[in-house]
Amino acid sequence: MSERASDPSELMHPRLIAPGAALLIAALATDVVYWRTLLAQWDNFSIWLIAAGLVLAGAAAFALVVDMALGRIGPIAWGRFAGFALAALLSLLNAFVHSRDAYTAVVPNGLQLSALVAVILLVLGWRGWSLQAVPRPYPSKPREARS
């Protein structure tokens, strides 16, 4: 694997995972507002955020395949991949839950799923949105990672 091939700035998939994750995390916020206000518009916001997040998740999966096909990506962190895939699957389930009518579209199952997805994405995203494995030892500072 060449040094250029594993340059994170060359990768396509993180640019799609990041906004997709932002939408799915935002759905937790709109769910909470629905739960507290019972105003139907917030439930509608949630389902559109989840639906758009899923579209971006699909696009990100495609981008990852492209990154791999073009040899731009180094070794893949399969644990992180599994985490993002789980978040996408739970969000798909959540889209069906959010397609119920009125209260039970959100409370409690929709809210629980949105919270679980948000936690998974925030934990995984703390280190960035790339699925490229980071060379060990695991860097604690950006400076070490570059050296």
Add this chain to the structure above:
Amino acid sequence: MTLLRTNCALAALVMLTACGQTVADPSTQYGETPELPAPKQYIMPPMQVPPGEGWDKGQTPVVPAGLQIRAFATGFEHPRNVYVLPNGDVLVVETNGPKAPIYRPKDYVEGKVKALAGSGAPAGNRILLLRDANGDGVPDLRSVFIDHLNSPFGVALVGADLYVAATDAILKFPYTPGETHISAPAVKLTDLPAGAINHHWTKSLTASPDGSKLYVGVGSNSNITENGIPAETGRAAIWEVDRATGLKRIFASGTRNPTGLAFEPTTSKLWAVVNERDEIGPNLVPDYLTSVKESAFYGWPYSYFGQHVDVRVQPQRADLVAKAIPPDYALSSHVAPLGMVFTQASRLPASYRSGVFVSEHGSWDRSPLNGYKVVYVPFRDGRPNGPPQDVVTGFLSPDGARSQGRPVGIALDRSGALLIADDVGNVVWRVSAVG
């Protein structure tokens, strides 16, 4: 078999569907005290969509011995109601709902499903007149009676005033017996709840026996308040409109979608058929036939059949749930009763002359399917007396995979035969006694 069962269990776990469960027969849900299972919240509610494909040439619905059925007229654009004028002329209302807004991805999917089932077809949005002058059951004259209406449904004639319930107003037209086209402009009697969502758009209509009042059925603006409770103002109710002044009031409420209204002739009491809520199970909630008690509350959205609370509606209203009364007669779940006519004036065999015909459009919100037929509910002393009997069936193909037609509005013609508007087959059927 084991694999199948495992898959079913997995599907039930993941999708929370009714997979593998047997659904109690509709006959457990007829009459005053239907069996009501516990409500469920689904990931994917049980449904079955039979594509609406129309009739093959010469093919008809099926009637029992003693009756015969023929196409009275064909070639309509989504006929949903029939009304018979005193001189025997038959009005056919070609109509469909206004374009439904897409507020959620689900609305888009439902639009596609309805189109597949044959409910999305373009409609004339007009009323046609058919005249069978020689009484042979085949009309010899067909004309456009009233054109350019806004999703009309109910029709009622009182004296020389013809009332049409468009989706947003009751319109009054002057009618002279024998005329085949009304060109006089409509006079608006009163506005009706419509607006941008207008989920259940049909407005059923009937006049009181003395002609002084009109009764209009206004359906809910959602399945179960998913468009917000403020959107339900004035909806899921039966309104009483004073014919002289146009002033109106809510006569009864909590009736989710009262699609048919009629006065029982021996008692002069108002009756309605009502479509209940979806997505909490194949046997919830039974649609019903009921006498309409003045100022009564029938539960929607907060509860059904009395005090069975629907948790999907929040904030809940214990005060209204306490007031809710159960309807008189359950027809079983998801049959979608869209029309009714009392049969005292019918000339069908005597066993059909003291009750009510109810047309069941059928629904895709249930698997196995239910409805897709016209039934007869016998009455005694002005009350239902016995289970519904199948009168017109065969709207579904034998394997249930597709619908050839779906019955909607019904009426008795001047000779006492039953007319049925079929909005998938685009036919008006005529059922008469043999011989």
